[in-house]
Amino acid sequence: MKKVFLLLAFITVGLISCEEEAPAVNESNQVSLKSTPINTISLETAQQWANDWRKLEDKSTYIDDVKGWNVPGSDLTQVMAQDDAVDSRMYIGLNDNETKLIIVGVDADGKDMIDASKGWYIYDATEPCPHKCDSESPLF
Structure with missing residues (x-):
């Protein structure tokens, strides 16, 4: 009986830890800085949008x-919560005929911070x- 209980406990913990966490949002609809990033796009998408905008005659x-x-x-x-971000930069893009602002962090050297593996989205x-x-x- 004890082995069955331990097995069920491990399965339950495993299932809970595998669930994807939703970003923590407080009453003011602000995202917790410790949560999973939301409203992010891939580098490829950002490049496509920026290039589509620049190609427009x-x-x-x-x-x-x-x-x-x-x-x-x-x-x-x-x-701005990203490590080493001191500013932000916004690029203009075009997605399906709608203008977009693409936002990235900027470090103290004025360089765009784009590297998801470092948490720079x-x-x-x-x-x-x-x-x-x-x-x-x-x-x-």
Whole structure:
């Protein structure tokens, strides 16, 4: 009986430890700095979006109506929480005809911090304004 109990205990612990943890979010909808990063994209995706933007001959179709971008606070919090990040840099990209801001950390030498194995991720969950705006803002 004791062996069966121990076996069941190990199986239960194993199953619990294998479950993917969701990012910890507090009441203010802010991501815990110790949680799994959210709103990240791969280097390949970021490169594709940036290259698609740079290849455009006429960017006016995409920029004329854009007043700004909504950037989730969790993206900014996470990028600045990365070890050695002192600043952030945003690149313009194009994904399926929607402009995007691609956000990376920047170290003290002014270098982009892009290396997922070191916990240096590329972030994007941005939405252009007028899609997500404060129409009462004095900047609108």
